[in-house]
Amino acid sequence: MGQKILIVEDEPDMVLGLKDNFEFEGYEVVTASDGLAGLERARAMKPDLLVLDIMLPKLSGLEVCKILRGEGYDKPILMLTARGQEIDKVVGLELGADDYVTKPFSVRELLARVRAILRRAEGTKKRLQRYRFADVELDFEAYKATRGGAPLDLSPREFELLRYLIERKGETVSRDKLLEDVWGYESYPSTRTVDTHIAKLRSKIGDSGQEPKHILTIHGFGYKFIDP
Numbered sequence: 001m002g003q004k005i006l007i008v009e010d011e012p013d014m015v016l017g018l019k020d021n022f023e024f025e026g027y028e029v030v031t032a033s034d035g036l037a038g039l040e041r042a043r044a045m046k047p048d049l050l051v052l053d054i055m056l057p058k059l060s061g062l063e064v065c066k067i068l069r070g071e072g073y074d075k076p077i078l079m080l081t082a083r084g085q086e087i088d089k090v091v092g093l094e095l096g097a098d099d100y101v102t103k104p105f106s107v108r109e110l111l112a113r114v115r116a117i118l119r120r121a122e123g124t125k126k127r128l129q130r131y132r133f134a135d136v137e138l139d140f141e142a143y144k145a146t147r148g149g150a151p152l153d154l155s156p157r158e159f160e161l162l163r164y165l166i167e168r169k170g171e172t173v174s175r176d177k178l179l180e181d182v183w184g185y186e187s188y189p190s191t192r193t194v195d196t197h198i199a200k201l202r203s204k205i206g207d208s209g210q211e212p213k214h215i216l217t218i219h220g221f222g223y224k225f226i227d228p
C-alpha cells in the first residue's frame with residue numbers, strides 16, 4: 001500500500017500534473033484546493049507527506065503550516081513557493097516546514113525531494129518500546145517477554161517480527177515486505193521462512209488455534225496484527 005500524500009494547491013493544471021505523477025510512482029494522492037480545506041484534510045487524514053502551496057485562497061500555505069505545527073502535527077510538510085517569496089521564513093523553525101521547492105520546478109526534482117523526505121521520516125520514526133496484549137507483555141528494548149507472568153523465550157528475530165507487525169497494527173503487511181524489513185536484503189530466505197516464523201511465534205504467544213486472534217493470515221498476501 002502506497003504512502004499517502006495530500007496536495008494543497010489551487011491551480012487545477014498543477015494539481016492534475018502532480019497527482020498523475022505521484023500516483024504513477026505508487027503514492028496515494030488526496031487533494032484540496034484551498035487552505036481551509038487543506039487544513040481540515042491534513043488533520044483528518046494525517047498524510048505521510050503534505051505538499052502545500054503558499055499562495056492559496058481562504059488561508060495561505062504559511063498559515064496552514066503554522067497552525068498545524070502549533071497543534072503538534074508531526075508529519076513532513078513540503079512547501080511550494082514562487083520565486084521571490086520569503087523562503088527563509090518557510091523553512092525556518094518558526095513555521096516548521098521540512099523543505100520547499102520553488103516554482104517552476106521539474107516533476108523529477110520534486111519527486112526526488114519527496115522520496116528524500118519520506119525516507120528521512122521513516123528513519124526517525126520512534127520505535128515501539130513496550131507493548132501488552134492478551135496475557136503477553138513485551139519489552140522490545142530489553143528483549144524481554146512474559147506470558148501470563150512467566151518468562152517467554154523469543155528469539156531476536158521473533159521480537160523484531162512481532163514489533164514490526166504491532167507497529168503496523170491493523171495494517172496488512174506482505175511477506176515480501178517482512179522479508180525486506182525484518183530479514184533485510186543481505187539474506188535471501190524464501191517467503192516460506194516468514195510463514196515458519198509466524199507459526200512458531202503464534203504458538204509461543206498462544207495464538208495458534210484454528211482462528212488466530214492476533215496475528216491474522218491474509219491469504220496469498222501476508223499478515224496482519226490486530227488487538228481487538
Ligand code: CA
Binds near residue numbers: 009010053054055056
Ligand atoms: Ca497557488
